[in-house]
Amino acid sequence: MSETKVSRSVPKPSKPWQPSAAERAQSLSVGVLAALASVGLVALTPMKGVLPTVIFFGIFAVLIGFVKGTFTRGSTTGKNNAIGILLGLGTCVALIPIASILQTTVSRGYKGIHTGLFTEDMSMNTAIDPITEGGLLHALLGSLIMVSIALVIAMPLGILTAIYLTEIKGRFSRPVRFLVQAMSGVPSIVAGLFIMSAIIYPITKSFNGLMGALALSILMIPTIARTAEEVLLLIPNDLREAGVALGGTQWRTVAMVVVPAARSGLITAMILGIARVIGETAPILLVSGGGDAINVNPVEGPMGSLPFYIWKSFFFGTEEATTRGWAGLLVLLVFVLILFTLARTLSRRKVRR
Amino acid sequence: MAITEKPSAGPAIPTRRVITTEPRLSDKVFRGIVTAGGLSSLIILGLIAIFLAYQGYEILVKEGTSFFTSSTWEVITDDVGEVQSYDFGLAAMLVGTVLCALIAVIVAVPVAVASALFMTFYAQGKIKAFLIAVVDLMAAFPSILFGFWGFFILMPKVEYWSLLINKYLGWIPLFSVDAKIFTRSPFLAGLVLAVMIIPITTAVAREVFDQTPLDRIQAAYALGATKWAMIRAVALPYGRGGVVGGAMLGLGRAMGETVAVYTVLNIVYQINWHVLFGAGGNVASLILLKFGEAKPLEIKGLMAAGLALFLLTLLVNLLADFIVARTGKKGR
Amino acid sequence: MSFSDSVSASMKSGRDFQNRQEKLEKDATMNESDQAKSPKPSSLASVAKSHISRGNSARRLGTGLEAKGIHAWFGSNHVLADISLDFASGSVTALIGPSGCGKSTFIRTLNRMHEFIPTAAMAGEVLLDGKDIYAPGTDVTKIRLKVGMVFQKPNPFPSMTIGENVLSGLRLAQLKVENKDDLVEECLARAGLWSEVKDRLGEYGGALSGGQQQRLCIARSLAVSPHVLLMDEPCSALDPGSTLKIEDTIAELSETMTIIIVTHNMQQAARVSDYTAFFLSDGGPGEMVEYGKTTEIFSNPRDKRTENYVTGRFG
Numbered sequence A: 001m002s003e004t005k006v007s008r009s010v011p012k013p014s015k016p017w018q019p020s021a022a023e024r025a026q027s028l029s030v031g032v033l034a035a036l037a038s039v040g041l042v043a044l045t046p047m048k049g050v051l052p053t054v055i056f057f058g059i060f061a062v063l064i065g066f067v068k069g070t071f072t073r074g075s076t077t078g079k080n081n082a083i084g085i086l087l088g089l090g091t092c093v094a095l096i097p098i099a100s101i102l103q104t105t106v107s108r109g110y111k112g113i114h115t116g117l118f119t120e121d122m123s124m125n126t127a128i129d130p131i132t133e134g135g136l137l138h139a140l141l142g143s144l145i146m147v148s149i150a151l152v153i154a155m156p157l158g159i160l161t162a163i164y165l166t167e168i169k170g171r172f173s174r175p176v177r178f179l180v181q182a183m184s185g186v187p188s189i190v191a192g193l194f195i196m197s198a199i200i201y202p203i204t205k206s207f208n209g210l211m212g213a214l215a216l217s218i219l220m221i222p223t224i225a226r227t228a229e230e231v232l233l234l235i236p237n238d239l240r241e242a243g244v245a246l247g248g249t250q251w252r253t254v255a256m257v258v259v260p261a262a263r264s265g266l267i268t269a270m271i272l273g274i275a276r277v278i279g280e281t282a283p284i285l286l287v288s289g290g291g292d293a294i295n296v297n298p299v300e301g302p303m304g305s306l307p308f309y310i311w312k313s314f315f316f317g318t319e320e321a322t323t324r325g326w327a328g329l330l331v332l333l334v335f336v337l338i339l340f341t342l343a344r345t346l347s348r349r350k351v352r353r
Numbered sequence B: 001m002a003i004t005e006k007p008s009a010g011p012a013i014p015t016r017r018v019i020t021t022e023p024r025l026s027d028k029v030f031r032g033i034v035t036a037g038g039l040s041s042l043i044i045l046g047l048i049a050i051f052l053a054y055q056g057y058e059i060l061v062k063e064g065t066s067f068f069t070s071s072t073w074e075v076i077t078d079d080v081g082e083v084q085s086y087d088f089g090l091a092a093m094l095v096g097t098v099l100c101a102l103i104a105v106i107v108a109v110p111v112a113v114a115s116a117l118f119m120t121f122y123a124q125g126k127i128k129a130f131l132i133a134v135v136d137l138m139a140a141f142p143s144i145l146f147g148f149w150g151f152f153i154l155m156p157k158v159e160y161w162s163l164l165i166n167k168y169l170g171w172i173p174l175f176s177v178d179a180k181i182f183t184r185s186p187f188l189a190g191l192v193l194a195v196m197i198i199p200i201t202t203a204v205a206r207e208v209f210d211q212t213p214l215d216r217i218q219a220a221y222a223l224g225a226t227k228w229a230m231i232r233a234v235a236l237p238y239g240r241g242g243v244v245g246g247a248m249l250g251l252g253r254a255m256g257e258t259v260a261v262y263t264v265l266n267i268v269y270q271i272n273w274h275v276l277f278g279a280g281g282n283v284a285s286l287i288l289l290k291f292g293e294a295k296p297l298e299i300k301g302l303m304a305a306g307l308a309l310f311l312l313t314l315l316v317n318l319l320a321d322f323i324v325a326r327t328g329k330k331g332r
Numbered sequence C: 001m002s003f004s005d006s007v008s009a010s011m012k013s014g015r016d017f018q019n020r021q022e023k024l025e026k027d028a029t030m031n032e033s034d035q036a037k038s039p040k041p042s043s044l045a046s047v048a049k050s051h052i053s054r055g056n057s058a059r060r061l062g063t064g065l066e067a068k069g070i071h072a073w074f075g076s077n078h079v080l081a082d083i084s085l086d087f088a089s090g091s092v093t094a095l096i097g098p099s100g101c102g103k104s105t106f107i108r109t110l111n112r113m114h115e116f117i118p119t120a121a122m123a124g125e126v127l128l129d130g131k132d133i134y135a136p137g138t139d140v141t142k143i144r145l146k147v148g149m150v151f152q153k154p155n156p157f158p159s160m161t162i163g164e165n166v167l168s169g170l171r172l173a174q175l176k177v178e179n180k181d182d183l184v185e186e187c188l189a190r191a192g193l194w195s196e197v198k199d200r201l202g203e204y205g206g207a208l209s210g211g212q213q214q215r216l217c218i219a220r221s222l223a224v225s226p227h228v229l230l231m232d233e234p235c236s237a238l239d240p241g242s243t244l245k246i247e248d249t250i251a252e253l254s255e256t257m258t259i260i261i262v263t264h265n266m267q268q269a270a271r272v273s274d275y276t277a278f279f280l281s282d283g284g285p286g287e288m289v290e291y292g293k294t295t296e297i298f299s300n301p302r303d304k305r306t307e308n309y310v311t312g313r314f315g
Helices: A002-007 A021-044 A050-073 A075-112 A137-168 A173-184 A188-204 A209-234 A237-245 A250-261 A263-278 A282-287 A306-314 A319-352 B025-038 B040-063 B091-122 B125-139 B143-169 B186-210 B214-222 B227-256 B259-264 B283-291 B296-331 C003-012 C017-036 C043-049 C103-109 C140-146 C162-173 C180-190 C210-222 C240-253 C266-272 C294-299 C304-310
Strands: B073-077 B083-088 C065-074 C077-087 C092-096 C120-128 C147-150 C228-232 C258-262 C275-280 C287-293
Touching (some): A021 A050, A050 A075, A075 A319, A075 B091, A075 B143, A075 B186, A137 A263, A137 A306, A173 B296, A188 A209, A188 B227, A188 B296, A250 A263, A250 C162, A263 A319, A319 B125, A319 B143, B073 B296, B091 B227, B186 B259, B214 B227, B227 B296, B283 B296, C077 C103, C077 C287, C092 C266, C103 C258, C162 C210, C180 C240, C210 C228, C240 C258, C266 C294, C275 C304, C287 C294
Parallel strands (some): C092 C258, C228 C258
């Protein structure tokens, strides 16, 4: 068989359905034409600024796309082109804020980055001091401690909820699924108020890191539970049956087969849970106390945190304080980016397996 | 090794056996623990309602319906700090919360649906993966980032846009203002919230569009439909429930958002429908604003406000769940 | 797998000399019978003819499995009516029939996997070594240890290595074993996989090919030494080469255990089984139309419907 293969000439693979160079050039010309028209219109009329140019670019692009399609292939194609361009523009509108947010945070935040930022706290300084003095070590440590404690509380509860929904499939599955959904919609400030009303006022009467962690864990549980549920649902039922058919009890099957098979997905759930709460501000402002000095004891004294540091910095209003705030936001953003990238890499690996 | 003879008098169907599966002790313990963990969300939500109600009960009873109809929020104390009189009314805050959230949804949903459709049916390969990643990343941004971005970057622009809108569309009551103050208006807060909920609404809508049955899509194409005709005939009817659900989810988020709104909204104790005017209300922001210097009595009032906010978002979520469940069944 | 391989495998797996002797004798009779009997028109029948039921072996596990008047329901849907079958220890029984006739449902009632579907119900008795496995107070876990199962799609545990997969049954059931390495080797050898994976026991099960994965799943079920092995279309997801290897494995295993195999593939039923049961559903619950020696079913069926099915007129 291999001999016949050698003698036969294999045609070059081609994709005739893909747009040709001429067609690409035509699509590009629509954009260029629309851009020229909008710039021209704005220049000739009293309007000025970027916004009208962008708006008219959109209008012209849709119009020209429609006209071109109508002339070459009829009005159905014209409409199809116009809608396609419109949807693309809608996507751009969704992307502009994120680009702006990233650009602003980096360009304003990098001025506040200095070596002392990660080695000093603010106990000896206020936010209006020169940028190079003081740092946010206390805030980093505080955030780390609070998020860790929150994780220790939320991770078991979230995963147990997911296991209840996918493995036990008990009588309350539907209400529990709804409640998890509802819980993810609980306003963060309500979580803070709840900790105050249930623990701080009646019992401890003190604001500290543990209280912040408890509030954060309330916000973390639904994120972990929903992601973990999705992951466990991806585990083929075959594996559960195989485990049971080999004489395993349900408990041992879940512990030895299902959960290990979903390991990387569960880590993703954990990371998404961390990302969900690391920048959470409102409950932290209510219950954590928010100190300026390093405090690693979660049950005594106020504890600083990254969001608190940012919040406080901005409210001084001076240039130094604002720069400090942006620097804090930049650090927070970098954390979110790292967590997000980690979660995506892990979940992609899960898919590949 | 022979087949047992079948009873001759037709197929007599025996009664079903009661299968008693007595699980082992370890399984019983396991099921107990998991069920307890699974019910944690129920317990926590119940506790939130109970404790907020317990703390806010006194105020709710004293104020009665005026807690929801009056707009005054004040505590008058004498020189030594004794409370002389107080009046807690949430009307302006509730109206403001709903107003800002509605602006957010009205702005966000078209953009979100457009980008969800674009990502599902137009973008391909690396561009598609990139768009999905960026939108998911944006959903993970903390709200404090949106708040200060809105304050420093968006606010000056929105002020200018508001001026234009008021100039040309001011004859519409919604866009009229009594005084030309456009700073920290509900419109700005609504836009910031819109930016915040675009990712989640897009993600939900995209997931639903992604599940559009391929055979129906191909059937539409095979009938000679253009892409847009296919979307209108197949994808939109299929994804309707998801779009509505995503929008409701966004509405719930927008209502409960605290810090981002606090930074860009001017809290005023008066109901204001003029979206461009720099005065608005927001329950969550009120709690944050008043909390710092609040005395025990006012804190009780704030707890009652928190309860109202909690129940409001719960209601919106319930509605979203209901709509998705219903249209989901019908549309598919 | 070459002949020398299979011999060494059976030696490693601790078979005694007598067993091999028996096998050689069997091969001899096989040739004889092939020549003696005139071939039937149906090619399936000739395949079945070449297969002769074995003599008694000394090391059989258990006394077999018996199903008495099994009915099954999903909700109000009656899917299986009045199946009675006696599976003798050391025999291979094939269950054949078109899709939706209840074969898989039936096989799943035999190790109580049926009850995993929430709406499922059943009636009748399943006797394992004379005891009803549905009797109140039965330890389901122990039943499933005695009645192993191989599934349609190969499903090695993705989080475990090849070696761990083989031992997973022991870990799941919390059984102790003295020499794990020997057990891994024995089970893999009996499943006909040892020579292919002996140098890569530390790799993950997912790295194997589909056919190898399925044999790994067979090895996994063997580790807990079940008396009965249920196979639910074990080759339907595999290529012909892998299928052949699995069939070899089945022939090996049937010396010591009772095997019940559901298959869509009539040739396969003819090749591997001693007895065949034909299931059919005419829209109502699935019923067993005919049961008998495989040679009989394929060459000389009593029921017209069986004949139509095995000659390919429907299904």
